[in-house]
Amino acid sequence: MPEGIFIIDWDEYEGGIISLKYPKDLDIPVNFVQLLQISHSFNPGIMNIKEEDFNGLSLGNEELQKVTVLILNKFEDAEDFKDILCLINDVVSKHFGDDLLEEIERLFKTSQSVFKAREAVLNKLANEVNSLKNTEIDIRQSMDWFIRHESDFPKKKILFILLRHGSLALEEIETYSNFSQENLLKYIEEMEKEQLIALKNGKYKSMIHYILE
Numbered sequence: 001m002p003e004g005i006f007i008i009d010w011d012e013y014e015g016g017i018i019s020l021k022y023p024k025d026l027d028i029p030v031n032f033v034q035l036l037q038i039s040h041s042f043n044p045g046i047m048n049i050k051e052e053d054f055n056g057l058s059l060g061n062e063e064l065q066k067v068t069v070l071i072l073n074k075f076e077d078a079e080d081f082k083d084i085l086c087l088i089n090d091v092v093s094k095h096f097g098d099d100l101l102e103e104i105e106r107l108f109k110t111s112q113s114v115f116k117a118r119e120a121v122l123n124k125l126a127n128e129v130n131s132l133k134n135t136e137i138d139i140r141q142s143m144d145w146f147i148r149h150e151s152d153f154p155k156k157k158i159l160f161i162l163l164r165h166g167s168l169a170l171e172e173i174e175t176y177s178n179f180s181q182e183n184l185l186k187y188i189e190e191m192e193k194e195q196l197i198a199l200k201n202g203k204y205k206s207m208i209h210y211i212l213e
Helices: 030-042 078-094 097-149 154-165 170-177 181-193 208-212
Strands: 004-011 015-022 046-051 054-061 066-071 197-200 203-206
Touching: 004 030, 004 097, 015 030, 015 097, 030 046, 030 054, 030 066, 046 078, 054 078, 066 078, 078 097, 097 154, 154 170, 154 181, 154 197, 154 203, 170 181, 181 197
Parallel strands: none
Antiparallel strands: 004 015, 004 066, 046 054, 054 066, 197 203
16 A cells, blocks of 8 residues: 655755655655656656665656655555556646645545555455365365275276366376276276266366266
8 A cells, every 4th residue: 555645846956855745754765855856857757766665656747847756665566556646646736735735635545445445355355265275175185085095986986086187198097096907998988988088189088067067
């Protein structure tokens, strides 16, 4: 989320000076103020300056001789904040004094709320994905256990192997099943006739999901 907003004005004697910042206790490296002011003298558009201790997205307003800067945390992608910066710059062009400060405060709090909500959604999604991955791991481990211990129903074991590992060549099925080649060929032939499996491009695949459909 954005950490703060500040505006740089041009002073004929001092050069770039901070005319407004929010929050009031926002820490701004002094060297970046002059750097941004000079940089926008040559490039009035949007710039992103990212250093070890600074990640700022700035927009130069050539007409007003101002630079609007949005400070981001070091992990944030500046591309995500360009629209907000343009909106802030529009406010800077239309408001002054206390009115400008109020608008900046409002926009900053709005942006915080928006990105907090987005962060919450992303965190929830990440947790759900992680939960699904854990469920998948549990299912795979259960299938592996069944494959290792199943001996009474060889066809079922072969189906589980194909469901677990996907399409496999005959040699691969033999490795996973520990069946003799003679017995495996017999089971495979029976399962093909029963349309439980099918051979395609040299590999066998389960037809169970097709049957269910």
